[in-house]
Amino acid sequence: MTVSSDQPIIDLRSDTVTTPTPEMRRAMAEALVGDDVYAEDPTVNELQAEAAQLLGFEAGLFMPSGTMTNQVAIAVHTQRGEEVICAEGSHIYEWELGMMATFSGVVPRFVPAPGGVPDPEQLRRAVRRSIHQSPSGLISLENTHNKAGGTVLPLEVIRGAREVASSEGLPLHLDGARVMNAAAALNVPVREITQHFDSVSLCLSKGLGAPVGSVLLGSRAFIGRAHRYRKMMGGGMRQAGILAAAGLIALREGPAKLQDDHRRARVLAEALLNAGHDVDLNTVQTNMIYATIPDAQTHVDRWAAQGLRSSALEPDRVRFVFHHQITDELLERAVAIVGGQAS
Numbered sequence: 001m002t003v004s005s006d007q008p009i010i011d012l013r014s015d016t017v018t019t020p021t022p023e024m025r026r027a028m029a030e031a032l033v034g035d036d037v038y039a040e041d042p043t044v045n046e047l048q049a050e051a052a053q054l055l056g057f058e059a060g061l062f063m064p065s066g067t068m069t070n071q072v073a074i075a076v077h078t079q080r081g082e083e084v085i086c087a088e089g090s091h092i093y094e095w096e097l098g099m100m101a102t103f104s105g106v107v108p109r110f111v112p113a114p115g116g117v118p119d120p121e122q123l124r125r126a127v128r129r130s131i132h133q134s135p136s137g138l139i140s141l142e143n144t145h146n147k148a149g150g151t152v153l154p155l156e157v158i159r160g161a162r163e164v165a166s167s168e169g170l171p172l173h174l175d176g177a178r179v180m181n182a183a184a185a186l187n188v189p190v191r192e193i194t195q196h197f198d199s200v201s202l203c204l205s206k207g208l209g210a211p212v213g214s215v216l217l218g219s220r221a222f223i224g225r226a227h228r229y230r231k232m233m234g235g236g237m238r239q240a241g242i243l244a245a246a247g248l249i250a251l252r253e254g255p256a257k258l259q260d261d262h263r264r265a266r267v268l269a270e271a272l273l274n275a276g277h278d279v280d281l282n283t284v285q286t287n288m289i290y291a292t293i294p295d296a297q298t299h300v301d302r303w304a305a306q307g308l309r310s311s312a313l314e315p316d317r318v319r320f321v322f323h324h325q326i327t328d329e330l331l332e333r334a335v336a337i338v339g340g341q342a343s
């Protein structure tokens with residue numbers, strides 16, 4: 001790979017690639033800490049309380065990853081042999097390595113979700129009660145929906161899912177890794193989205209910019225039970241306040257940056273279209289672009305050689321993800337590279 005050394009790399013592989021800001025590094029160095037397995041880390045406790053307050057829950061629990069917060073939620077909500085009703089392409093199954101089966105002994109039941117959006121009626125029809133079938137244990141939604149392009153669930157779909165969950169007596173979980181992006185796209189307080197769920201998993205290490213960490217939110221009783229599963233998974237991190245200190249800054253300052261990420265994603269999507277690539281602009285709602293490009297890897301390699309990194313997630317699908325360390329200047333260069341005009 002020949003990358004000219006005077007140009008910074010434009011890394012659009014994921015919004016997980018951000019590095020901690022100087023302010024985060026300082027907060028990490030100065031963080032008050034204690035043993036979080038004893039719930040005695042003041043910085044972790046502050047982060048959990050602040051996240052719970054922001055999303056409208058009684059309690060929160062800090063964990064190393066969004067996979068862990070999702071899988072702990074599934075473990076708390078379900079019994080072995082049950083099904084988890086979720087939208088096709090959901091991260092909890094597609095990208096969490098079968099953990100719902102290996103850890104909780106449950107299996108997914110996908111419902112169709114064009115553009116990442118399931119129809120609440122389809123959720124209802126997926127509910128199983130017969131003695132001959134695996135009973136339903138949980139309904140789980142994803143917002144924004146990663147594999148569908150970072151798409152946003154309309155509020156009326158969430159309200160519809162809530163109605164189904166309540167009338168069927170099932171808990172409703174949100175994989176809200178990027179729920180702050182959804183709130184920014186809808187321009188609503190995040191609670192308007194999260195208030196409808198029994199539990200929410202929020203990633204601090206995606207667009208919000210923390211180096212590590214996710215928070216699981218729920219009732220006090222739910223979080224009490226989640227503690228046990230976090231420990232089983234090896235997620236008891238002791239003096240984790242060093243990480244939570246960066247997480248607090250991400251939670252406080254990250255959301256305000258997301259609309260800029262969304263604007264920039266839109267600009268690059270249009271540049272890809274202008275360069276003759278297949279992008280459905282309707283799906284470019286937040287910080288992601290999925291382009292359909294035959295021979296995806298060849299394009300990804302060619303752009304990488306010019307300093308623009310993206311991901312060939314499928315043989316014909318390339319993903320670009322924006323985050324706060326992609327400035328307008330870097331965007332301009334990315335536009336030139338995909339347009340074949342980079343010097």
Ligand SMILES: *Cc1c(COP(=O)(O)O)cnc(C)c1O
Nearest residue numbers: 065066067068091142146175177
């Ligand atoms: C990133 C992500 C997660 C969690 O992933 P980790 O890498 O384990 O933090 C969960 N759900 C969605 C939709 C994601 O994009």
